[in-house]
Amino acid sequence: MTPARLAKYKATLASRQLDLTIITDQVNKAQNIAALVRTCDAVGIHNAHVVAAKGKAGAHKGTALGSQQWVNVVAHEHIDSALNTARQKGMQIVSAHFSDQAVDYRTLDYTQPTALILGAEMHGVSPTAVKASDHQVVIPMLGMVQSFNVSAAAAIILLEVQRQRELNGHYEIPQLVGKEYDQTLFRWSHPKVADFCHRLKIDYPAMDTDGSIINLNLWHASALQDQSLRVLLPN
Incomplete structure (x- = not known):
């Protein structure tokens, strides 16, 4: 690993926001999950919460693997589990949801600990999530179409958060x-x-300041028992 690569990792981790997350509420298209995770990485979100669509528990396992290397994706079978996680961390819960109570997304204070809920493509945020929300927000639009794709909406809102x-x-x-x-x-x-x-x-082995594993040779015995690691370690 090059010094520049290690420096990039450290700089990125230094800006990660533990008090900011998203909750996908039964978003059922893999490409949208992938786009959402990429956006999370871009704005410094460390943990993202994905609630499975009904009948599709585990359906997004392995989705957007490139982005998931950088963002921890936590899977939930029910929205209540994700909501409870956000509440336990003292986060305000904000739903991207069109309603009479919804306000312009730019009017909220996102410097507070925040969980942004994004709903499924066809049905939006579930009634359970709406009821649990502290705020509902919309993106003002001037055209005939009155909604963005979920991944586009998330990017717009999260860039304001950033x-x-x-x-x-x-x-x-x-x-x-x-x-x-x-x-x-x-x-x-x-x-x-x-x-x-x-x-x-x-446990992980210790890592030196230059990013190398300390006492790498001690890992030979274990690695040789696992074919997948033989290519990693020197002979």
Whole structure:
């Protein structure tokens, strides 16, 4: 790994926002999930929550693998589980939902801990999620069409979130620190070794300041028992 690559990882992790997330409410198109995860990465979201469409539990497992390397995607079978996660973290819950109570998305304060709910393509945000929301927002539109694709709507709203947080200095104060930072940096730097550790349920090895694994030779014995890692380690 080059020094520039390691520096990019560290700079990206330094701006990750633990108090900002999205909740997809039964979004059922894989390409939209992929686009949403890419947008999360772009605005510094560390964890995204995906609620399965009815009858499709686990359907998006493996979706947008390139983006999921950089964003933790947490799967939920029911919206209540995702909502409870947001509430436990003290987040305001904001639904992208057209209603009489909805306000212009630009009027909210997104410097507060925030979970943005995005609904399914045909049905929108579910009644359960709407009821649980602190705010409902819409994107003002001037044309005949009165709704954006879910991934486009998310990008528009989240760029406003990013703008507000940048002005407030949120990205200048690292939120991802300690063990979670170290483990994430290791996963990004050595994804195959991290996967090996997950499968064996063992801790990650230590990593040096230049991104290399400390005492790599000690891993030979374990790696040689696993064909997938033979190409990783020197003979």
